[in-house]
Amino acid sequence: AFDTNVITMTRFVMEEGRRAKGTGEFTQLLNSLCTAIKAISTAVRKAGIANLYGIAGSTNVTGDQVKKLDILSNDLVINMLKSSFSTCVIVSEENKDAVIVETEKRGKYIVCIDPLDGSSNIDCLVSIGTIFAIYRKVSPDEPSGKDALQPGRNLVAAGYALYGSATMLVLATSAGGVNCFMLDPAIGEFILVDRDVKIKKKGNIYSLNEGYAKYFDPAVTEYLKKKKFPE
Known part of the structure; x- marks a missing residue:
C-alpha cells in the first residue's frame, strides 16, 4: 500500500523549525544539502569506470589522490550550499582554504564537509559517503575559516550520507536527536525510517577505526582500553 502520510526529510525539518520558531534558513540549508x-x-x-576509478592528477589537503568523482561531488556540494543563501563559510576536505560565500549569497551558517569520504575504497566495493557538520556564525567579523574553529558543543547539526545498496542519510540535531532517512528513488525524497535513534547503555560490539591510535589523547586511550577489556 502507498503511504499517503509519509514523513519526508523536508517535512521533518520544517516541523522541527516551527517548534523552535526558526526563520526557515536552516531548512533551506538542509534542503540544498x-x-x-x-x-x-x-x-x-551511474559513473563509468573512467570517472569512478580515474585519477584527476592531484591530491587533497590530507594527501589522498583525488578521483574524478571527488571533484564532481565537491563542486556539487559547494554550488548547492552557496545557492541556498544560508551559508557564509564552507570548509571542504577537497579545498586547501575555506570557501567564503559571496556577500549577496551569505547566510548565518558554517558547513564543514567531506563531499565523498572513502573514495579510495571504491576499488574494493566498500561503501562511500558524505560527512557534514553545521555551525552557526558567532563572530560579528567578516567571515573566514576561523569561524569554523568552534567546539563540538556548538554544533547545530551533523550527519552523514551513506551510498550503499540504498542511500541512507543520518541527521543529528541539538533539538531533534538522531534520525535516519532512506532515499526512496520512486519519489526522489528522503523518508524517515528510524526516529530518535539511541546507543544502548551497554552493548556487546566494539567497533572503531584505530588506524591513528598512536595519536589519541592518553585519556581516550585509557577509556578505549576499559571498553575493549572490561573487568
Whole structure:
C-alpha cells in the first residue's frame, strides 16, 4: 500500500523549525544539502569506470589522490550550499582554504564537509559517503575559516550520507536527536525510517577505526582500553 502520510526529510525539518520558531534558513540549508546528496548518489551509481576509478592528477589537503568523482561531488556540494543563501563559510576536505560565500549569497551558517569520504575504497566495493557538520556564525567579523574553529558543543547539526545498496542519510540535531532517512528513488525524497535513534547503555560490539591510535589523547586511550577489556 502507498503511504499517503509519509514523513519526508523536508517535512521533518520544517516541523522541527516551527517548534523552535526558526526563520526557515536552516531548512533551506538542509534542503540544498539533500539535493546535493541525491545528485552524488546518482553520480556514484551511474559513473563509468573512467570517472569512478580515474585519477584527476592531484591530491587533497590530507594527501589522498583525488578521483574524478571527488571533484564532481565537491563542486556539487559547494554550488548547492552557496545557492541556498544560508551559508557564509564552507570548509571542504577537497579545498586547501575555506570557501567564503559571496556577500549577496551569505547566510548565518558554517558547513564543514567531506563531499565523498572513502573514495579510495571504491576499488574494493566498500561503501562511500558524505560527512557534514553545521555551525552557526558567532563572530560579528567578516567571515573566514576561523569561524569554523568552534567546539563540538556548538554544533547545530551533523550527519552523514551513506551510498550503499540504498542511500541512507543520518541527521543529528541539538533539538531533534538522531534520525535516519532512506532515499526512496520512486519519489526522489528522503523518508524517515528510524526516529530518535539511541546507543544502548551497554552493548556487546566494539567497533572503531584505530588506524591513528598512536595519536589519541592518553585519556581516550585509557577509556578505549576499559571498553575493549572490561573487568
